[in-house]
Each structure stands twice: as C-alpha cells, then as structure tokens.
Amino acid sequence: MPRSPTRRPPRATRGAEPKVLEExxxxxxxxxxxxxxxxxxxxxxxxxxxxxxxxxxxxxxxxVIGRGGRTARAxxxxxxxxxxxxxxxxxxxxxxxxx
Numbered sequence: 850m851p852r853s854p855t856r857r858p859p860r861a862t863r864g865a866e867p868k869v870l871e872e873x874x875x876x877x878x879x880x881x882x883x884x885x886x887x888x889x890x891x892x893x894x895x896x897x898x899x900x901x902x903x904x905x906x907x908x909x910x911x912x913v914i915g916r917g918g919r920t921a922r923a924x925x926x927x928x929x930x931x932x933x934x935x936x937x938x939x940x941x942x943x944x945x946x947x948x
Contacts, residue, residue, distance in 0.1 A: 867892045867899050870937060874901055874928055881920065882909035887944050898936025901928065907943040914941060 871890045879885040884906035893900045905913055914921045925939050 867894070870899075870928055870931055871901060873931055874903060874924065874939065877924060877927065878903055878905065878913060881912055882906065883912070884909055889944070895936075895938075898932075898938070900938045900940060902940045902942060904942050904944045904946070907945060910941065910943045 871892050875888055875890040878890070879888050882888060882905055887904075887906040887909070889904040891902045891904075893902065903913070912920070913924075915923075921939070921941060928937055928939060
C-alpha cells in the first residue's frame with residue numbers, strides 16, 4: 850500500500866513579529882488600567898533588538914508597574930516569551946512625559 854508523504858513538523862519560529870508584540874502588550878495593558886483609551890504602544894528598533902514604549906494615563910502608571918514592580922516584570926516576562934529570545938526592552942511612561 851503506498852504511503853502518503855510524511856509531513857515535517859513546522860520549524861521553530863524566531864518569535865513574534867514586532868507588530869504582534871506591540872499589539873499583545875497593548876491588549877494586556879488595556880486590561881489593567883482605568884483609562885484604556887489613553888494607552889499607546891510604540892515600537893523602535895535598535896541594533897540589539899527593539900524597544901516597546903508604553904504610555905499610560907499618569908494615574909495608571911502605578912497600576913502598570915505594580916507593587917514592587919511585579920506587574921511590570923510579568924508583562925516583560927510574557928512579551929519576552931513571545932519574542933522567543935530576541936532582545937525586547939519595555940519602557941513604561943506616563944502619557945505626559947516627553948521622550
């Protein structure tokens with residue numbers, strides 16, 4: 850009986866694209882804050898990787914950082930896992946901060 854060609858499992862990808870990381874981070878942050886319409890995520894490329902800049906309402910900055918930085922650390926862990934080893938830095942800023 851002829852065998853059908855075996856399918857190879859897909860190769861491991863090198864992580865999510867920067868746009869996907871940006872959207873995922875924005876979705877997570879919007880779920881945390883009191884003013885979700887003020888959340889903005891921008892991406893910049895560096896030689897080493899990329900920077901995701903998160904801007905939130907000034908009253909929400911404490912919520913995004915969390916007690917002892919736990920929430921910020923959790924966000925960085927999730928995005929780092931999605932990035933699959935690529936360097937991604939996450940900067941948390943209030944919407945009024947100029948940078």
